[in-house]
Amino acid sequence: MRALSKLDFYPYWLLLPAVIVAILVAIAPLIYGFVLSLHDWYLLRSPVPTWAGLANYRELLTDEDFWLAFARTWFWTLGTVVVEFAIGIPLALLLNRDTAVAKAVSAFILMPWVTPFIVVAYGWRFLLDSELGLLHGLLETASLAGDRSILADPLGALVMVTFISGWKGVPFVVIAMLAALKSIPAELYEAAEIDGAGRRQRFRFVTLPALRNTAVVIGLILGILAFYSFDLVWIMTRGGPVDSTTIVGISIYQTFFADLRPSYAATISSVMLAVLLVAALLTLRLRRAEA
Amino acid sequence: MLKRLTLAATAAAIFSVPALAKDTVVFWQFSTRDAYIDAWEAAIADFEAENPDIDVVMEIVPWSEQQQRLVSALTTGGLPDVSMLGNNVVAQFQAIGALAPLTQYFAAHGEKHGYDVAADIWPGDRGYYELGGEWWASALAVETRALYYRKDLFEAAGLDPESPPATWSDLIEAAKTITEKTDAYGWAAPMSIDYLTLQNFMSVYLSHGARLLNEAGQCGLDSDAFRQALALFVSAFEAGVTHPDAATKPGNEFRRGFLDGEYAMIVDQPGIYADLQNEGADFADQVAIVQVPAGPEGTFGFLGGWPLVLWDASESKDAAAAWILHATRPEGALKELSINSGMIPGSRSLAAGEPWNASPFDVFVAQLQNAYPYQHPDEAIAQMGQMEVDTIQKAIQAVALGEATVDEATVRLCEDINEVLAR
Numbered sequence: 001m002r003a004l005s006k007l008d009f010y011p012y013w014l015l016l017p018a019v020i021v022a023i024l025v026a027i028a029p030l031i032y033g034f035v036l037s038l039h040d041w042y043l044l045r046s047p048v049p050t051w052a053g054l055a056n057y058r059e060l061l062t063d064e065d066f067w068l069a070f071a072r073t074w075f076w077t078l079g080t081v082v083v084e085f086a087i088g089i090p091l092a093l094l095l096n097r098d099t100a101v102a103k104a105v106s107a108f109i110l111m112p113w114v115t116p117f118i119v120v121a122y123g124w125r126f127l128l129d130s131e132l133g134l135l136h137g138l139l140e141t142a143s144l145a146g147d148r149s150i151l152a153d154p155l156g157a158l159v160m161v162t163f164i165s166g167w168k169g170v171p172f173v174v175i176a177m178l179a180a181l182k183s184i185p186a187e188l189y190e191a192a193e194i195d196g197a198g199r200r201q202r203f204r205f206v207t208l209p210a211l212r213n214t215a216v217v218i219g220l221i222l223g224i225l226a227f228y229s230f231d232l233v234w235i236m237t238r239g240g241p242v243d244s245t246t247i248v249g250i251s252i253y254q255t256f257f258a259d260l261r262p263s264y265a266a267t268i269s270s271v272m273l274a275v276l277l278v279a280a281l282l283t284l285r286l287r288r289a290e291a
Numbered sequence: 292m293l294k295r296l297t298l299a300a301t302a303a304a305i306f307s308v309p310a311l312a313k314d315t316v317v318f319w320q321f322s323t324r325d326a327y328i329d330a331w332e333a334a335i336a337d338f339e340a341e342n343p344d345i346d347v348v349m350e351i352v353p354w355s356e357q358q359q360r361l362v363s364a365l366t367t368g369g370l371p372d373v374s375m376l377g378n379n380v381v382a383q384f385q386a387i388g389a390l391a392p393l394t395q396y397f398a399a400h401g402e403k404h405g406y407d408v409a410a411d412i413w414p415g416d417r418g419y420y421e422l423g424g425e426w427w428a429s430a431l432a433v434e435t436r437a438l439y440y441r442k443d444l445f446e447a448a449g450l451d452p453e454s455p456p457a458t459w460s461d462l463i464e465a466a467k468t469i470t471e472k473t474d475a476y477g478w479a480a481p482m483s484i485d486y487l488t489l490q491n492f493m494s495v496y497l498s499h500g501a502r503l504l505n506e507a508g509q510c511g512l513d514s515d516a517f518r519q520a521l522a523l524f525v526s527a528f529e530a531g532v533t534h535p536d537a538a539t540k541p542g543n544e545f546r547r548g549f550l551d552g553e554y555a556m557i558v559d560q561p562g563i564y565a566d567l568q569n570e571g572a573d574f575a576d577q578v579a580i581v582q583v584p585a586g587p588e589g590t591f592g593f594l595g596g597w598p599l600v601l602w603d604a605s606e607s608k609d610a611a612a613a614w615i616l617h618a619t620r621p622e623g624a625l626k627e628l629s630i631n632s633g634m635i636p637g638s639r640s641l642a643a644g645e646p647w648n649a650s651p652f653d654v655f656v657a658q659l660q661n662a663y664p665y666q667h668p669d670e671a672i673a674q675m676g677q678m679e680v681d682t683i684q685k686a687i688q689a690v691a692l693g694e695a696t697v698d699e700a701t702v703r704l705c706e707d708i709n710e711v712l713a714r
Contacts, residue, residue, distance in 0.1 A: 042714055043362070043365065043366075043387050044383065044386050044387060044673050044674065044714070045714070047387060047388050047389075129536060130534075130535045130536050131534075131535070131536075147535050148535045148536055148538075149535075149536045149539060151536070151539045152535075152536060152538050152539045152692055153692075154692075154694065157539075237539065238483075238484045238485075238681075239484070240483070240484050240539065240685070240688060241538060241539060241688055241689075241692055241694070242685065242688060242689045242692065242694045242695075243685070254680070256362065257358055257359050257362050258358070258676075258677055258680045258681075259677055259711075259714075260362065260383075260387075260677070261714075262366050
């Protein structure tokens, strides 16, 4: 057996700084959050956390407001990803064509993605204003909105902010899908054509399978981002009307900063992290099983 | 030898630094308006000239972020020595044990200048800042709301421009007439989850005799008086005298709308008068300001304000207290600060003189005699900051949007408030 030399440890030394940074930046706060969730810390009652075991988790189980926010968060997350793909994939297919229009549009496609949330939120608020909003006029004509802005309707507001969230993420899907489309060898299409495949069949049996891996990874990333959303909803609706757009990100914020309960906020975060972890693992396992 | 001497001189220079070290006072100031910042910089320069051993470092923390910054600093460290604070959350931070009392500094300052500092603070502020027999904040500014109305629109609607609405019911009736007969909405009445909504509505519920807390210290809003007030306030929305999106619009959009001529009336702070002048609105000379309307139990104005507080974590408490008193007392920088930033000073004696004894401030100063906190007539409670965020606003919004009846919204509201009180 060969004795280990200094050289054998060299790669680990090179990795060490990155590992330390990862632990400090990502792992340590998660551990701290979990430890905090096992404490009772309501700032008005106690200036320091005191051990409470699983009390916060027991409270969470019967917290109706949390479970409603949890359900809304799933609607919001899945809705956001569906909108992103429903608009993003057709756009990517269009931009994949070698036309002047596609080249011109490519330059603008990143606009929603790079525009700050505050600008997006106020822009959409203006579009949905019941007096001045262009989009409100269209929604009114289509009987999807009444005299008031759709943001005043609890269900309408949730659907609309979810759509806007998806709209903002479309460029990410377009760019990723475009890259995946460009990487499909032309020979595959040629072979399919020789085998008698029509356009639809080529799309179904060549394009879609080639996009699947990218779609799963991108969908997972965008889903995770959507799951912890806060900015857009907060600016547009503050969780209203009547809590209809209060998603978990807003619950965490309010629990910490308004209710002054850091440990309960940490409990919600820990549960969300666990749920997200399980959902992500299941998605990836499902993907591997299909492959 | 020379080397030794040089080393000794260097060491002496290094170790002599602490003797010359200044006290540094970190001060969080919440306004982002240029006029305010300039006024504060001048006050700091003045203070530092008088106190060469103290440095005041001003950090701008916008009002919209102050709660997050303070709570974060409270839980993880990094509190300033001195900060501004909303008057309604002084009790909250005092209950947490995060503030240091100012009583001894008030006494010393009063002795030096020959007057009673506490007696010079507005009576309404006393309930906010004097808790458990100690003073925890020094009033910087007070604020109340008055009714701004457009005489030209009153006239156009066939109303007497010299007879502003005397009661809340009169106001809504006048607003209906104006909305019907002119292009403007009668009243900029917010119904959304926004501080402005509660700041408007509290005058209505207090004037109907409703109380936030009952004798047992529980929610006292489950009463006929509150239900009547809620129904009356929301009737403005149902009658269409405010913007159709009033239940979802942020408060600042109502202010903007009044400045743009979209509304005939608004209940608001003194600052909007300065905005009308600065923007040169063509109807500015048609705007009159009067006290807020009355309800069956009288007139009750909103009592806002912001003091400076000394954080208990400060390691330079004496220097920090000296800065607080310089900024909040008439013999210090308070007059200049107030004039330059357009606010009403937290000192009663100062507010009795110019320019606050003349239009438009005189209306607000008079209104302050009838200005009260949300929980009037009870003392400040530590949970007020939590309740102010959205409990009452949610009830208003739910009724306005037809998502709950007045009764349902009131029951739910009291459940929410009692839950906060029971934690």
